[in-house]
Amino acid sequence: MMTRSTSKVLAPALLATGALLLGADAVLRPGHAGAWAAAAGVLAVMAFMLWRTPDRAAGGWAHRNVRDGVALAAAIVDVALGLRLADAFGMHPQGSLALRVTMLATAAFLVFTGNELPKVLVPAGRHADLARVEACRRVAGWTGVLTGIVLAIVWVALPIDAAMVASLVTFGVAAIVLVWQLGIARRRGQAA
Amino acid sequence: MNQVFRALADPTRRRVLQLLRERPRTAGELAAAFPVSKPTMSAHFSVLQEAGLIAAERNGRTILYRLRMSVLEEALMGFVHSLEGPKRAVARRRRGDVKRRAWEGA
Numbered sequence: 001m002m003t004r005s006t007s008k009v010l011a012p013a014l015l016a017t018g019a020l021l022l023g024a025d026a027v028l029r030p031g032h033a034g035a036w037a038a039a040a041g042v043l044a045v046m047a048f049m050l051w052r053t054p055d056r057a058a059g060g061w062a063h064r065n066v067r068d069g070v071a072l073a074a075a076i077v078d079v080a081l082g083l084r085l086a087d088a089f090g091m092h093p094q095g096s097l098a099l100r101v102t103m104l105a106t107a108a109f110l111v112f113t114g115n116e117l118p119k120v121l122v123p124a125g126r127h128a129d130l131a132r133v134e135a136c137r138r139v140a141g142w143t144g145v146l147t148g149i150v151l152a153i154v155w156v157a158l159p160i161d162a163a164m165v166a167s168l169v170t171f172g173v174a175a176i177v178l179v180w181q182l183g184i185a186r187r188r189g190q191a192a
Numbered sequence: 193m194n195q196v197f198r199a200l201a202d203p204t205r206r207r208v209l210q211l212l213r214e215r216p217r218t219a220g221e222l223a224a225a226f227p228v229s230k231p232t233m234s235a236h237f238s239v240l241q242e243a244g245l246i247a248a249e250r251n252g253r254t255i256l257y258r259l260r261m262s263v264l265e266e267a268l269m270g271f272v273h274s275l276e277g278p279k280r281a282v283a284r285r286r287r288g289d290v291k292r293r294a295w296e297g298a
Contacts, residue, residue, distance in 0.1 A: 114263060116262055117263075119262045131215035134259065138263075138266070142263055142266075144263075145264075
């Protein structure tokens with residue numbers, strides 16, 4: 001987990017790095033204007049979220065979550081832009097390596113967001129059955145973390161073809177488990 | 193993280209967390225579940241709150257406590273709890289041995 005001061009510095013730094021990488025990519029490969037515009041849009045949304053997140057307030061914990069989430073998402077975008085830039089400079093990173101790095105970043109994102117999901121509180125007055133809502137969030141959190149861990153192991157240990165199939169199976173199983181567990185939580189709530 | 197470890201080290205606090213896993217509860221409900229004084233329970237709640245494991249919401253004259261544990265913290269609690277089981281069994285066995293020796297000595 002990031003400390004408050006780390007995420008405060010890291011998120012803007014990663015966004016700035018992303019903007020620099022994007023600028024360099026756009027100059028070296030002007031033919032992909034659409035992709036660069038989309039990446040610029042993503043970075044702009046993240047910068048907006050960061051700007052709209054106050055430093056400290058009553059709900060400061062949730063705000064730290066936003067900053068941490070932006071930092072992680074920006075890191076993933078930076079990795080993708082960095083690999084593109086390396087490619088433009090003629091340093092062709094092996095296709096498999098680029099894919100592995102991207103998938104590992106996705107796995108890290110799943111683990112991080114899944115881990116934090118049960119910590120984000122919903123206002124008590126908004127839901128009649130608070131226990132059920134919290135139980136569903138915990139199930140979703142555990143599913144996210146376990147999916148991320150399995151995905152990371154798969155993309156570190158298996159050959160590319162096998163890793164792709166295993167990833168699809170992992171996501172499929174995760175979706176089934178999630179729907180099944182949420183169904184159980186819902187039935188319990190109705191029975192109570 | 194130190195605060196989390198400190199909070200999870202105490203069996204009463206872990207029991208509070210387990211009760212809150214079932215559903216959010218008021219301070220009164222939680223205090224009634226333990227044979228300890230209200231100030232002691234209050235101190236336990238403070239430690240848990242400082243560690244960010246529970247959240248308190250005041251609703252009129254009652255305080256509603258809710259679980260606020262990440263997946264990692266929940267896994268950590270499960271791990272500590274699983275370690276506690278064998279430890280308790282050893283302690284029980286020791287107590288039994290002491291009683292038996294006292295009985296045989298008498």
